[in-house]
Amino acid sequence: MALSYGLSLNVSLIDSIQNQCTIANYIISVERLNQYMHIPSEAPEVMEGNRPPANWPVVGKVDIQNLRMRYRDDTPLVLRGISCVFEGRHKIGIVGRTGSGKSTLISALFRLVEPAGGKVIVDGIDISTIGLHDLRSRFGIIPQDPTLFNGTVRYNLDPLSQHSDQEIWEVRIKFCNACFL
CATH class of the missing domain: 1.20.5 (Single alpha-helices involved in coiled-coils or other helix-helix interfaces)
Structure with a gap:
């Protein structure tokens, strides 16, 4: 029992x-x-009254002027008045020890975090004045992780699905022909 x-x-x-x-x-x-x-919400994806030209950025000159950033309003600044110019058509590598602000600088370029002060100007356009889609769809970054591709080849060539299969094949053929010249 x-x-x-x-x-x-x-x-x-x-x-x-x-x-x-x-x-x-x-x-x-x-x-x-x-x-x-x-x-709080992010900035609008598109600001109809202030869209960059269709071919922006052309040169890729990045002018950072007195950039100050913090992750929340009640926290101290993590970037304190960074000013520098990256000339266009150059390959740039940002190096530094842990906590030096490398990822924060990239967050500022993609506006993942809005600046507390200063400006980031790319080819003459202050990136804080344009929509997030217009900004993020035109920038690229090479990540630190060793994975080359994630997903299908089609997705990696056109992650926003903006081009037809025919257009992708034409670019591939032109690229392959240029490789053998």
Whole structure:
């Protein structure tokens, strides 16, 4: 009799713990929703009154003027008045020790974090005045991780699906012919 009551107590204990875990997960979900509701939105994707030319950037000159950045309003500056010019049509590598601001500088170029002050001007256009889609769709970056491709070859050649298969094949053929010249 004690064994049968002991087995049913074990099952009840397991059910009770599973129910408590489920309730805790539901509460965490509500807390996360509440946090996400109070995160400020990014800038608009497109600013109709201020779109860059279709071929922008042409040269790729990046002029950073007194750039100051922080990750939240209540935190100290992580970039304190950076000023430099990267001439166009050059390959640039940013190196430095951990915490020196390399990733923060890239975050400023893609406007993942808005600057607390200063400007980033690319080919004469202040990037804070254009939409995020116009900015991010025209910049490229070589990541630090060693993965060359993730996904299909088609996706890696045209991640925004802006070109037809025929256009991609034509570029591929021109590129391959140029390689053998």
